[in-house]
Amino acid sequence: MTINKLKERLDKGPVICAEGFLFEIERRGYMASGEFVPMVSLDYPEVLENLHREFQHAGSDIVEAFTYNGHREKMRIIGEEELLEPLNRSALKIAKKVALDTPKGSKPNLMAGNISNSNIWKENDKQSQKEVESMFTEMIDWAVDEGADMLIGETFYYAEEAFKALEVMKKANLPTVLTISPMGENIMRDGKSVVDTCKELEQRGADVVGLNCFRGPATMFPFLKKIREAVKCHVGALPIPYRTSDEYPTFFNLPDRNDCSCPSPHGRTFPTALDPHFCNRYEIGKFAKDANNIGVNYLGVCCGANPMLIREVAESIGIKVPASKYRENMENHFMYGKNKRIPKHISEYGDKA
Ligand SMILES: [Zn+2]
Numbered sequence: 505m506t507i508n509k510l511k512e513r514l515d516k517g518p519v520i521c522a523e524g525f526l527f528e529i530e531r532r533g534y535m536a537s538g539e540f541v542p543m544v545s546l547d548y549p550e551v552l553e554n555l556h557r558e559f560q561h562a563g564s565d566i567v568e569a570f571t572y573n574g575h576r577e578k579m580r581i582i583g584e585e586e587l588l589e590p591l592n593r594s595a596l597k598i599a600k601k602v603a604l605d606t607p608k609g610s611k612p613n614l615m616a617g618n619i620s621n622s623n624i625w626k627e628n629d630k631q632s633q634k635e636v637e638s639m640f641t642e643m644i645d646w647a648v649d650e651g652a653d654m655l656i657g658e659t660f661y662y663a664e665e666a667f668k669a670l671e672v673m674k675k676a677n678l679p680t681v682l683t684i685s686p687m688g689e690n691i692m693r694d695g696k697s698v699v700d701t702c703k704e705l706e707q708r709g710a711d712v713v714g715l716n717c718f719r720g721p722a723t724m725f726p727f728l729k730k731i732r733e734a735v736k737c738h739v740g741a742l743p744i745p746y747r748t749s750d751e752y753p754t755f756f757n758l759p760d761r762n763d764c765s766c767p768s769p770h771g772r773t774f775p776t777a778l779d780p781h782f783c784n785r786y787e788i789g790k791f792a793k794d795a796n797n798i799g800v801n802y803l804g805v806c807c808g809a810n811p812m813l814i815r816e817v818a819e820s821i822g823i824k825v826p827a828s829k830y831r832e833n834m835e836n837h838f839m840y841g842k843n844k845r846i847p848k849h850i851s852e853y854g855d856k857a
Pocket residue numbers: 523524716717718744806807
């Protein structure tokens with residue numbers, strides 16, 4: 505292996521990675537919720553390119569190719585298997601293009617290839633496991649071919665599937681990030697503890713281990729502390745920006761607020777009616793700062809992320825980014841500002857507004 509560009513940067517300080525393309529592209533109207541197939545790289549490549557640029561402007565150091573769910577099994581479900589390779593290559597090319605075109609004043613970005621939970625992995629089922637391995641292999645091959653600088657395996661809730669993903673990723677000789685996503689039982693689906701899974705991922709050679717998705721700051725942080733203590737390698741943390749709790753550790757079963765007068769037709773807040781549980785930017789900033797303070801250097805936000813939250817992550821750990829130019833400035837607000845030009849009769853009206 506030549507120099508490990510990711511590790512080199514993490515050794516010096518925090519690295520930010522925006523994730524959560526699925527929710528954000530859906531919110532923008534280019535993907536069906538529930539089904540969640542990233543056809544956007546073929547249907548509206550300019551929309552995906554622009555989202556990458558927005559995250560980059562907000563401080564993401566990594567441009568992760570949007571191939572989440574863009575695997576053979578999902579393409580079979582929607583009857584578009586022949587589009588699998590074009591979809592992957594298009595997503596990778598877009599990410600590479602943006603990564604090579606970083607704004608003035610930003611550090612050069614890294615382009616990341618991506619594989620994730622297959623949802624067909626089954627314990628003690630060699631057939632399903634072989635199928636998953638070949639799905640991972642073809643995607644990693646395309647990522648290497650399109651010039652990935654690093655590889656991210658994410659959102660695994662089976663420990664063994666995460667190990668398999670890492671095994672395939674390691675063959676490419678690129679820096680590897682492996683983040684897992686335990687469900688509400690607070691244990692991996694195949695019974696391994698979260699911390700033991702991270703320890704084993706480190707032993708198997710991952711450069712970064714940690715957690716992404718499913719959990720908000722409140723239910724991700726306690727695990728991070730334990731993981732940080734248990735491993736020597738770099739640790740990653742990419743929560744969802746929703747207020748999960750001990751009672752509801754993930755966003756899958758979060759009930760709606762009592763004052764909801766119009767619940768979702770499918771009976772749960774996930775994934776289309778989570779809005780009332782959204783964390784504010786300060787909560788995300790605090791999470792990033794707290795995580796960084798305990799030695800977590802690989803930071804980001806997963807499903808629910810938007811550029812404003814990525815900027816908050818960056819600024820909370822002292823990094824100035826292009827979007828910092830437009831950070832909040834309440835000074836000049838027409839009613840709550842302290843600017844001398846704000847008329848007194850308007851600022852006095854603020855409490856009644
Ligand atoms: Zn996510």
